[in-house]
Amino acid sequence: MSRLIRNFVLAASLAPLLAALPACASTPAQRGLIVFQHVCAACHGMEHVDYGDMAAFGLSPDAIHNWAADQQLPNGTDDNGDPKTRPATPTDPILSPYPNEAVGRLANHGLLPPDLSRLAMTLPGGAEQIRRILLSYAPTPAGVKLDDGRYYNTALKWKHIGMPPPLQDGMLTYPDGTKSTTQQMATDVSAFLNDVAHPHVAERRRIGVYVLAYLVLMAVLTFVLQRRIWKSRP
Amino acid sequence: MTQSETPPPEGGTKRRDLLTTATVTLGCAGACALAVPFLNSLKNPAATTLSDKTIEVDLSSLAPGQDMTVQWQDWPIFIQRRTPQMLAALQTPAHIATLRDANSKMLQQPKDATNWHRSVRPDYGVLVGICTHLGCVPSFEKPGSAPEAAGGYFCPCHGSNFDAAGRVAERAPAPYNLPVPPVTFLSDTKIRIGHSAGDPGFSMSDIQQI
Amino acid sequence: MPAPEKTPGWLERRLPVMSVLRREYIAFPMPRNLNALWSFGAFLMVTMAIMIASGLFLAINYTPDITQAFASVEAIDRQIPSGWFLRSLHMGGVTMLFACLYIHIARSLWYGSYKAPRELLWLTGLGMMLMVMVTAFAGYVLPWGQMSYWGATVVLNAAHTIPLIGKPVSELLLGGETLGNTALHRLFVLHFTMAFAILAVIALHVIALHVVKPNNPSGIDPVSPKQTLPFHPYYTSRDGFALCLFLMVYAGLVFFLPDLLTLADNYVQANPLVTPRDIRPEWYFAPFYAILRAVPSRLGGLLLAVGSLAVLFALPSLDRSPTRPATRRPLVRLSLPLAFLSFILLGVAGMHPPTETWLIVSRMAMAWWFIHFLVVMPLVSEREITS
């Protein structure tokens, strides 16, 4: 019974819970955040996601703060009318590194690196397709002629993509000691992007279990209750 | 209407009463729990410990006797450059006798501004421009704008008077001195608002009232 | 043993709420033989309440401006505390509401609840269904995703083709040449105004129900008190149990399958220059969408889609037989399930690309829907009356 009450209280106190959970040993999504920070963020943003939201991936407040402060955001104009900037804060969005679309295209042979906020949801094939793309670069076969800024990639229908192969074995060190092979990083970053595209999934499922448990209990109680009432009808 | 009351089922045992009570109680508890996320959503999402914004202000264009207003955390921040006359006026015993909290006993300022001029350096005053009565923004009365004016603030809403150090007059409706934000001097003419080097632990959420 | 008559209290003498509640919700005589299908009205009430509550709290954080709408919905999903839960509750609620509405209406069709004296109950109910549809349409535009934008564009352009009223109505909604800021703001206001208007019609619907009393599976109204049971505790306890099961399905949708019934393309911000490749309506509009596509004429498709609902409004005069439940009408017992099947087939067809097969399925299903209501019902009732 006390267990039941505890579960009930847990289910009732929905959101504040997440913060109380200890940051566990690193999960694929947590490692994927590191890949995003060091590799993807060079070209992509997640404009609907705030730096502070990364607390969900176990990033400490200080780490969030420092990461944000590394990015400069436009901040009006100074007394001479020249644009000013300020360091980003945890409540600012993780913007694309390019100040606008034109610059982004210029830097990428006319193609704009897409925003990653919901990509794992909106890309046909989802997170798995992201992983496949990252792992399907190959040397351009003889006889195939690709335009400038195009890279041969078998995961795509047209067998090429505008993104240069982003991952290389050992290009970063994971704090938890996991070896950063291309395979590993592709798996991790797609897990990360999957979570980013489905905000609060873990919390959602955990609360869902409590809610369902509560409803099952209520269903049993009301069932017994109505059976007794109907049995004794005149 | 052919309606007669069918009597409620007989034989209400104690056991059923317990069952009914438990079901109804749990049902109501569930409904209350459902209200939690609704109310939770009204919380300020930015009100996390992560959002501690600071701003830097350049004071080089501020002449003695002048004031300026900047915005910090959505509050108007008054910055004044005080003249020797203003500083002298702050210390006259006759003036001090008219104040409610002349020695800043109330926690309305960081430690390094708990002094007679309520600021880090006497020649600059920095105050949160929100009247402690009911929240209007007082206006600056320049020193010398009236024969006896020594510089200070006057709140248009219900007539509270504050001196140039933000200390409230005894007869004003406002109960407390104007709050002082945490300030650090980065150079002689540049300050950072939002962090106090002299009282690093200070937080605006600890003060008596804004 | 009834309590001895008490002198009415202070409140009772001025506003007899207590005795009315007692009469209508505690002692109210209900048929003894109602089955589970009679619980869907209670589900609808609860879902409506949840929709209105979650909608209000979403509206607090939503910005009806084309530059900010999409981002404000993203913020609800990500940054607003518990915002994801409120949004899922609202999105899942639409599905639960439509599912219950369709079952509730099917129940009324099967047991002949639309016949005298319950015609007004039937008509207010159908009116509510139309209002729910308008509300859902307007609401779907609000997140300003690709599906919002293109769905609304297609519907408003379709409305444009209706002679006489089409143009003025779509211009009233759009407030401009194309779907833009003005239209978004108007649809936002339409969305919540309509939702509150539904509340008022629910009141009418329930009052009408309490005047004419519920129908029951036998279709023969109870005549003696022995054939009834008081609403409380019999149907309160039973609806309570049914509600728990209903809420389990709802919770499953909200907590475990939030993406099941939404289209991923709506998580891409509206772009007036690109139409998404597989544009589809939400499932609850799919049957009508299938009719639109099955007819090789723009106006014709629209008229038939509207007609498929109009036949329901006309039903009390198409089916004049006094026999209510289909169970006691051998021909209806065959024809009506086929009409239900047609509706489901149309829905499935509406969710698939318009291949030749699906077009044929849609046309046959549509044909049967109209045959059932316009031919079978009048003929059968004719025969039943004369025999």
Ligand code: HEM
């Ligand atoms: C938001 C929408 C609606 C709500 C909240 C609602 C609510 C209810 C409730 C609580 C009942 C009594 C319980 C029951 O018999 O199931 C009821 C009865 C009824 N409703 Fe609805 N309803 C809605 C929409 C509709 C629609 C769209 C129709 C049909 C076209 C409809 C037709 C009926 C009929 C005919 C009855 C009497 C049924 C009988 O006892 O046989 N309702 N409604």
Ligand code: FES
């Ligand atoms: S608010 Fe300033 S005096 Fe009342």
